[in-house]
Amino acid sequence: MPKALSLNEIRSRCAAFAAEWRSHAGYERGEGQEFVRELLGAFGLPRTRAALYERRAQRSSTGRQGFIDALIPGLAVIEMKSAGEDLEKAEEQALDYLDGLSEAEYPRYVISSDFTKFRVLDLGADGEDSAVTEFTLEELPGNAEVLGFLAGYQVRGFGSKQQEKASIKAAQLMAALYQEVESAGLHDDQVSVFLTRTLFCLYADDAAIWERDLFAEFIETRTAEDGSDLGAQMSVLFQAMNTDVSRRSASLDELIARFPYVNGGIFEESLPIPSFRKEVREAILVCCAFSWDAISPAIFGSLFQSVKDKEARDELGEHYTTETNILKLIGPLFLDELKQRFTDNYHSKAALKRLLDALGNLRIFDPACGCGNFLVVTLRELRALELRILVRLQELGENYQRELFAENIVRVKIDHFFGIEIDDWPARIAGLALHLVNHQANKAMELAIAVAPEPLPLIESGHITVDNALQMDWATVVAPTPEVYLLGNPPFMGDHSRSAEQLAELRAVWGLSSTSRMDYVTGWYKKAIDYYGQIPGRFAFVSTNSITQGDQTHRVFGPIFEAGWRIRFAHRTFAWTSEAPNAAVVHCVIVGFDRGGSGTPAPVIYTYATPRGAPAASPAKNINGYLLDGPDFLVRKRTRPLSPSLPQVHYGSKPTDGGFLIVDAAEYPAVAADPNMRPYLRPYVGAREMLYDTPRWCLWLIDLDPKHLRASAELRRRLKGVEEVRLDSDAESTREWADRPRLFRQIGFQSEQQFVGIPEVSSESRLYLPIAELEPRTIISNKVYGADDPDGFLFSIAGSSMLITWMKAVGGRMKSDPSFSSTIMWNNFPLPEVTAAKRTAICAAGKAVLEARALYPDRTLAELYHPQNMPTELLRAHAQLDRAVDAVFGLRGRVDIDARLKALYTSFKTLSDSGTFDAITRRSRRRRS
Numbered sequence: 001m002p003k004a005l006s007l008n009e010i011r012s013r014c015a016a017f018a019a020e021w022r023s024h025a026g027y028e029r030g031e032g033q034e035f036v037r038e039l040l041g042a043f044g045l046p047r048t049r050a051a052l053y054e055r056r057a058q059r060s061s062t063g064r065q066g067f068i069d070a071l072i073p074g075l076a077v078i079e080m081k082s083a084g085e086d087l088e089k090a091e092e093q094a095l096d097y098l099d100g101l102s103e104a105e106y107p108r109y110v111i112s113s114d115f116t117k118f119r120v121l122d123l124g125a126d127g128e129d130s131a132v133t134e135f136t137l138e139e140l141p142g143n144a145e146v147l148g149f150l151a152g153y154q155v156r157g158f159g160s161k162q163q164e165k166a167s168i169k170a171a172q173l174m175a176a177l178y179q180e181v182e183s184a185g186l187h188d189d190q191v192s193v194f195l196t197r198t199l200f201c202l203y204a205d206d207a208a209i210w211e212r213d214l215f216a217e218f219i220e221t222r223t224a225e226d227g228s229d230l231g232a233q234m235s236v237l238f239q240a241m242n243t244d245v246s247r248r249s250a251s252l253d254e255l256i257a258r259f260p261y262v263n264g265g266i267f268e269e270s271l272p273i274p275s276f277r278k279e280v281r282e283a284i285l286v287c288c289a290f291s292w293d294a295i296s297p298a299i300f301g302s303l304f305q306s307v308k309d310k311e312a313r314d315e316l317g318e319h320y321t322t323e324t325n326i327l328k329l330i331g332p333l334f335l336d337e338l339k340q341r342f343t344d345n346y347h348s349k350a351a352l353k354r355l356l357d358a359l360g361n362l363r364i365f366d367p368a369c370g371c372g373n374f375l376v377v378t379l380r381e382l383r384a385l386e387l388r389i390l391v392r393l394q395e396l397g398e399n400y401q402r403e404l405f406a407e408n409i410v411r412v413k414i415d416h417f418f419g420i421e422i423d424d425w426p427a428r429i430a431g432l433a434l435h436l437v438n439h440q441a442n443k444a445m446e447l448a449i450a451v452a453p454e455p456l457p458l459i460e461s462g463h464i465t466v467d468n469a470l471q472m473d474w475a476t477v478v479a480p481t482p483e484v485y486l487l488g489n490p491p492f493m494g495d496h497s498r499s500a501e502q503l504a505e506l507r508a509v510w511g512l513s514s515t516s517r518m519d520y521v522t523g524w525y526k527k528a529i530d531y532y533g534q535i536p537g538r539f540a541f542v543s544t545n546s547i548t549q550g551d552q553t554h555r556v557f558g559p560i561f562e563a564g565w566r567i568r569f570a571h572r573t574f575a576w577t578s579e580a581p582n583a584a585v586v587h588c589v590i591v592g593f594d595r596g597g598s599g600t601p602a603p604v605i606y607t608y609a610t611p612r613g614a615p616a617a618s619p620a621k622n623i624n625g626y627l628l629d630g631p632d633f634l635v636r637k638r639t640r641p642l643s644p645s646l647p648q649v650h651y652g653s654k655p656t657d658g659g660f661l662i663v664d665a666a667e668y669p670a671v672a673a674d675p676n677m678r679p680y681l682r683p684y685v686g687a688r689e690m691l692y693d694t695p696r697w698c699l700w701l702i703d704l705d706p707k708h709l710r711a712s713a714e715l716r717r718r719l720k721g722v723e724e725v726r727l728d729s730d731a732e733s734t735r736e737w738a739d740r741p742r743l744f745r746q747i748g749f750q751s752e753q754q755f756v757g758i759p760e761v762s763s764e765s766r767l768y769l770p771i772a773e774l775e776p777r778t779i780i781s782n783k784v785y786g787a788d789d790p791d792g793f794l795f796s797i798a799g800s801s802m803l804i805t806w807m808k809a810v811g812g813r814m815k816s817d818p819s820f821s822s823t824i825m826w827n828n829f830p831l832p833e834v835t836a837a838k839r840t841a842i843c844a845a846g847k848a849v850l851e852a853r854a855l856y857p858d859r860t861l862a863e864l865y866h867p868q869n870m871p872t873e874l875l876r877a878h879a880q881l882d883r884a885v886d887a888v889f890g891l892r893g894r895v896d897i898d899a900r901l902k903a904l905y906t907s908f909k910t911l912s913d914s915g916t917f918d919a920i921t922r923r924s925r926r927r928r929s
Contacts, residue, residue, distance in 0.1 A: 026115030152208025264458025369419030372430025536596025796846030
């Protein structure tokens with residue numbers, strides 16, 4: 001049975017080809033086609049399917065019709081010239097034809113030859129230096145890998161733009177095929193099986209798994225144009241590929257008999273014979289014209305998962321996990337350490353062999369694997385490191401040619417990879433993607449050391465379990481050992497987006513009733529520490545940044561620290577997104593843990609100047625639950641301030657009214673002119689109104705006179721609107737307020753004197769929290785906190801660097817912007833006891849801040865506190881305020897953020913109840929082995 005050629009076989013064929021053509025005259029017209037046919041034959045392309053010769057095409061430069069010497073659709077265009085002619089001009093001529101080709105035909109490579117020399121242009125190369133390669137006919141055997149793409153051998157830059165573009169295009173083709181297959185009446189799970197099998201065949205056609213374009217030839221020559229027998233014929237083909245060659249029927253169609261035995265479970269499941277239309281056949285043929293070996297299994301797997309969803313199909317390319325982000329996790333968790341071991345032991349054959357053994361002992365487990373992109377990238381990276389070791393060992397004298405079974409050389413096995421996925425469709429994709437990336441690794445191995453496992457039959461497979469990860473025992477997937485590394489990107493749902501079932505799962509996992517405000521992802525953290533029990537281990541997950549902020553932090557990290565785990569590394573908040581236009585963005589963190597084991601490295605924190613920026617690594621002494629370099633402490637909600645020197649702050653009022661109780665500037669004249677509504681108008685200030693000085697009002701109807709309601713149709717209309725909005729709410733607590741439409745849904749702080757307003761959320765880039773002094777009787781929204789402040793002390797403390805440092809350290813966040821809160825942030829602010837003299841100095845400095853602001857009456861708070869445009873006088877006033885507040889913490893002179901954090905930690909420890917703090921200090925984190 002014909003099969004894909006090894007690189008050694010290709011080199012031998014190229015040597016024979018060069019010897020045959022060495023003495024030919026080299027006439028383009030008379031010998032060009034034969035030269036191309038034999039060249040392609042040397043790379044295993046059958047003469048009948050190798051290329052389209054004399055393909056008519058229009059020249060871009062002249063608009064005239066011409067002929068391409070040879071075209072392999074979607075892969076390469078070949079331009080022949082007579083001996084001695086200029087190959088650069090031949091290349092220009094070939095390029096001149098490309099605009100006339102269809103998208104499916106458009107090639108990746110341009111090959112020019114004059115019978116004695118070759119010039120190869122890679123149109124998809126990211127860098128110009130590697131775009132063109134030239135060599136002579138005599139040098140062809142030694143440059144076989146340059147043309148290796150003709151046989152499915154391609155060394156690509158993983159994660160490159162070309163792979164990303166190819167993967168997106170491939171997913172779009174599969175989405176179109178899915179739409180056609182879906183109409184055939186197969187059940188959803190049967191469609192999944194059919195598409196994954198078809199994808200394998202498409203990839204095998206281009207990636208040297210079997211004869212090039214064998215599947216395309218089957219579709220073209222063994223199925224009717226109207227598609228009537230397509231389902232039956234493909235069923236026969238799939239059954240044949242699941243049958244060992246020795247057990248196949250002697251009467252099997254000769255073309256089907258050329259397909260090898262695949263194994264690996266891909267074709268094992270029996271499917272009913274589908275009835276297809278011609279549109280399905282046509283969609284498959286369009287797919288056949290694409291170069292599937294150009295895809296990244298990691299990127300494509302994520303995209304392929306989306307083809308069943310209409311909305312996701314429309315946005316293919318916008319919602320996949322970039323390989324760069326995956327490497328942010330696996331690098332510091334274990335891969336960087338392994339690479340360093342390779343570098344450190346570069347000259348030691350024995351040490352490199354021990355490193356190979358260590359790679360072979362690893363087990364990678366993603367308990368929320370989805371379509372397998374973390375597993376796929378990890379397999380790819382470990383195989384790449386393994387290959388570097390094998391190449392170096394070969395340089396040190398190791399001879400792999402003597403190994404009878406090449407698979408024995410490979411230590412990083414596909415069956416060392418484990419996953420749990422709740423849905424069957426992505427689980428199938430994960431299993432297939434692991435096979436594809438493993439095959440790519442084998443081809444790279446063949447190129448590098450001339451030995452590699454046979455592509456088929458598939459001997460091993462990844463272990464993907466279809467189940468609910470939070471409802472099963474992970475040890476049934478793979479037994480826990482120190483060599484099992486847990487990793488992944490579990491579901492992000494927060495407390496507002498979880499289902500009732502998911503909340504029940506969280507409560508079962510944590511064994512607590514107080515999980516209502518915890519993100520769904522936290523269940524994976526608890527399952528991880530339960531999985532390892534008392535043994536050493538490592539695990540890391542991507543999570544929304546909310547688990548390291550506010551009230552969740554002590555709930556999540558307290559049990560982890562108490563179980564003896566430490567944070568090995570952490571990526572602080574960054575934007576988890578693809579590089580595609582309009583990509584979905586989630587503000588995430590990555591937290592990696594370890595416990596026990598040998599050679600524990602210093603912790604590393606990765607910070608980002610902007611959420612979309614590049615990470616900067618900094619060594620740390622200890623990483624706490626807020627992902628800061630400092631001692632372990634975890635704040636809990638408090639109903640009153642920890643510091644005896646701080647007053648309380650209060651939440652504003654929330655209308656939940658559909659806007660009917662709010663009056664904007666355009667509506668104000670009419671409402672103010674109505675004697676039945678005018679008495680109830682109050683200034684209404686939310687965070688935006690406060691920062692941008694935007695006037696708004698509200699109808700504050702606590703003391704509504706019934707006669708005013710009877711006399712005002714407009715007032716009745718507004719209250720009716722509030723009632724309908726509340727009745728239409730999904731929240732029962734809101735519906736209960738429908739019979740009180742005149743009242744705000746939540747009534748918060750009010751004052752009859754001037755008071756302080758504090759915005760709930762402030763830009764991450766601001767140096768200080770912009771605080772406002774608001775007029776009496778102003779109603780603040782639920783986006784503002786308020787408090788009476790007769791001497792300006794609260795204003796001064798809230799406007800200090802010390803306060804915003806604390807807020808950014810332990811407060812919650814909206815995306816990446818820090819959030820003010822009373823129970824977590826303010827009530828835990830560890831302000832030491834303030835003497836009368838220091839209080840006077842602080843209040844005076846706060847007054848100076850107000851005076852500096854008053855110098856710019858036309859500027860809003862947003863403008864005054866823009867980090868790149870703060871007035872000099874205001875900066876000086878805040879610096880003086882900082883000196884006054886810093887002095888309370890015992891700090892003098894220039895104080896940086898690290899000094900502030902240290903002072904805050906120390907003061908928090910002093911002020912906290914000893915039981916609260918001691919339970920979460922490093923003394924409770926006993927190392928376990």
